[in-house]
Amino acid sequence: xxxxxxxxxxxxxxxxxxxxxxxxxxxxxxxxxxxxxxxxxxxxxxxxxxxxxxxxxxxxxxxxxxxxxxxxxxxxxxxxxxxxxxxxxxxxxxxxxxxxxxxxxxxxxxxxxxxxxxxxxxxxxxxxxxxxxxxxxxxxxxxxxxxxxxxxxxxxxxxxxxxxxxxxxxxxxxxxxxxxxxxxxxxxxxxxxxxxxxxxxxxxxxxxxxxxxxxxxxxxxxxxxxxxxxxxxxxxxxxxxxxxxxxxxxxxxxxxxxxxxxxxxxxxxxxxxxxxxxxxxxxxxxxxxxxxxxxxxxxxxxxxxxxxxxxxxxxxxxxxxxxxxxxxxxxxxxxxxxxxxxxxxxxxxxxxxxxxxxxxxxxxxxxxxxxxxxxxxxxxxxxxxxxxxxxxxxxxxxxxxxxxxxxxxxxxxxxxxxxxxxxxxxxxxxxxxxxxxxxxxxxxxxxxxxxxxxxxxxxxxxxxxxxxxxxxxxxxxxxxxxxxxxxxxxxxxxxxxxxxxxxxxxxxxxxxxxxx
Ligand SMILES: Nc1ncnc2c1ncn2[C@@H]1O[C@H](COP(=O)(O)OP(=O)(O)OP(=O)(O)O)[C@@H](O)[C@H]1O
Numbered sequence: 001x002x003x004x005x006x007x008x009x010x011x012x013x014x015x016x017x018x019x020x021x022x023x024x025x026x027x028x029x030x031x032x033x034x035x036x037x038x039x040x041x042x043x044x045x046x047x048x049x050x051x052x053x054x055x056x057x058x059x060x061x062x063x064x065x066x067x068x069x070x071x072x073x074x075x076x077x078x079x080x081x082x083x084x085x086x087x088x089x090x091x092x093x094x095x096x097x098x099x100x101x102x103x104x105x106x107x108x109x110x111x112x113x114x115x116x117x118x119x120x121x122x123x124x125x126x127x128x129x130x131x132x133x134x135x136x137x138x139x140x141x142x143x144x145x146x147x148x149x150x151x152x153x154x155x156x157x158x159x160x161x162x163x164x165x166x167x168x169x170x171x172x173x174x175x176x177x178x179x180x181x182x183x184x185x186x187x188x189x190x191x192x193x194x195x196x197x198x199x200x201x202x203x204x205x206x207x208x209x210x211x212x213x214x215x216x217x218x219x220x221x222x223x224x225x226x227x228x229x230x231x232x233x234x235x236x237x238x239x240x241x242x243x244x245x246x247x248x249x250x251x252x253x254x255x256x257x258x259x260x261x262x263x264x265x266x267x268x269x270x271x272x273x274x275x276x277x278x279x280x281x282x283x284x285x286x287x288x289x290x291x292x293x294x295x296x297x298x299x300x301x302x303x304x305x306x307x308x309x310x311x312x313x314x315x316x317x318x319x320x321x322x323x324x325x326x327x328x329x330x331x332x333x334x335x336x337x338x339x340x341x342x343x344x345x346x347x348x349x350x351x352x353x354x355x356x357x358x359x360x361x362x363x364x365x366x367x368x369x370x371x372x373x374x375x376x377x378x379x380x381x382x383x384x385x386x387x388x389x390x391x392x393x394x395x396x397x398x399x400x401x402x403x404x405x406x407x408x409x410x411x412x413x414x415x416x417x418x419x420x421x422x423x424x425x426x427x428x429x430x431x432x433x434x435x436x437x438x439x440x441x442x443x444x445x446x447x448x449x450x451x452x453x454x455x456x457x458x459x460x461x462x463x464x465x466x467x468x469x470x471x472x473x474x475x476x477x478x479x480x481x482x483x484x485x486x487x488x489x490x491x492x493x494x495x496x497x498x499x500x501x502x503x504x505x506x507x508x509x510x511x512x513x514x515x516x
């Protein structure tokens with residue numbers, strides 16, 4: 001598959017909105033004391049972070065501070081996220097959230113961004129539009145988001161986590177793409193020599209080729225954009241009620257989701273449905289680029305951004321006063337050589353469904369293309385107190401899809417301690433309780449740079465003896481022959497494999513271009 005992104009442009013595409021030029025020259029302080037953080041009322045929770053409103057004292061300016069507890073991450077992943085954060089600070093497009101600055105204090109990484117006072121589109125829907133928005137509103141939101149996405153793609157970047165929760169809205173009706181880079185850095189295997197192309201995302205928005213680990217490019221964002229469109233029209237992403245593995249199974253085995261115009265609260269046009277269907281082609285080559293999509297007739301009904309102010313922002317309660325549900329997520333851990341343990345959260349306490357999904361998702365999959373899963377956070381000691389800045393982020397649904405750590409006949413154990421159930425499957429099945437997973441076979445595959453397709457295919461065919469250990473949201477690789485090892489400090493890499501760096505490492509050297 002062609003991993004190339006559209007050719008980098010030296011200037012923004014014509015018609016792009018002007019960059020937010022705010023505070024460009026100010027160097028934000030790295031002293032946590034300079035930020036008056038409202039620790040009592042977080043404004044949002046991510047898979048790896050808690051977001052607070054704060055006042056930046058030197059400028060007396062309201063900002064958002066995203067706090068990530070680095071204790072959960074490996075050293076190389078921390079370096080990675082810092083590089084990505086620096087990259088985000090270069091972004092100056094009006095529809096991409098700028099990073100003002102970042103710093104580490106004790107074991108916390110603080111990322112300072114503009115305060116987007118209306119919160120995310122997901123947040124707005126939960127607060128006031130649970131069944132979705134009207135079409136004109138959706139077009140106005142999506143057009144701005146698409147302009148941001150087009151900017152990222154034209155600069156050689158893949159967002160990888162497009163969803164309504166990452167479309168932030170400011171008080172003037174601007175819509176900005178957020179979380180670009182950070183979440184992917186924290187979720188991608190930062191180990192240059194481990195399994196390639198592992199990816200953590202939120203399964204409902206994840207493109208099939210990402211789930212299949214077949215290699216992906218910027219068109220994966222277009223799929224997520226199509227899912228986000230459905231989310232804005234119905235209040236939820238398709239399959240949102242399913243357990244994550246069932247989402248994966250259904251996405252891979254069924255027809256792509258589409259807009260059911262008969263069942264929505266608001267009336268939607270065929271044009272809108274057509275735009276969504278274009279994004280949700282299973283074959284990524286059939287999906288349009290962001291630039292192409294912008295010329296779709298659907299966007300003709302998009303209004304100026306202040307339309308959003310009058311239609312949806314006016315009566316919203318302030319962010320700090322909105323109810324924010326702390327999502328208790330499944331703690332799924334793979335203990336080296338022993339078991340997959342997973343507890344099912346109260347929302348998805350459908351064990352049979354979950355187990356069947358695991359089995360069905362993997363049934364008949366070619367070697368090396370099995371779906372695996374991991375939780376986002378290895379810390380089972382989830383604190384519920386939201387009053388301290390040192391809070392542990394709540395567990396949230398982000399799952400890792402990667403190459404199978406074992407060859408198809410090597411069984412994995414599954415046990416569900418919290419609900420006293422154990423998966424039992426036939427010995428032929430990829431999943432079995434009968435034996436612990438011995439060191440397995442990884443079919444190593446790398447992210448492709450342009451022109452590396454053949455090399456990558458060749459690599460995929462070469463099994464590599466190693467064992468994958470899931471730790472938190474990351475893959476940790478250990479090989480049988482001690483050739484390759486990632487310790488918890490994440491620094492030792494002795495493999496002689498000629499692996500490519502993950503996408504984000506390649507990207508991190510690139511500069512965003514084309515500021516208008
Ligand atoms: N700059 C900001 N201004 C206002 N609200 C924000 C800002 N950044 C994040 N939020 C709120 O915090 C929530 C969590 O943000 P965060 O980027 O950590 O996680 P996420 O993208 O929703 O989840 P994940 O990390 O799982 O992708 C957002 O959905 C949004 O509601």
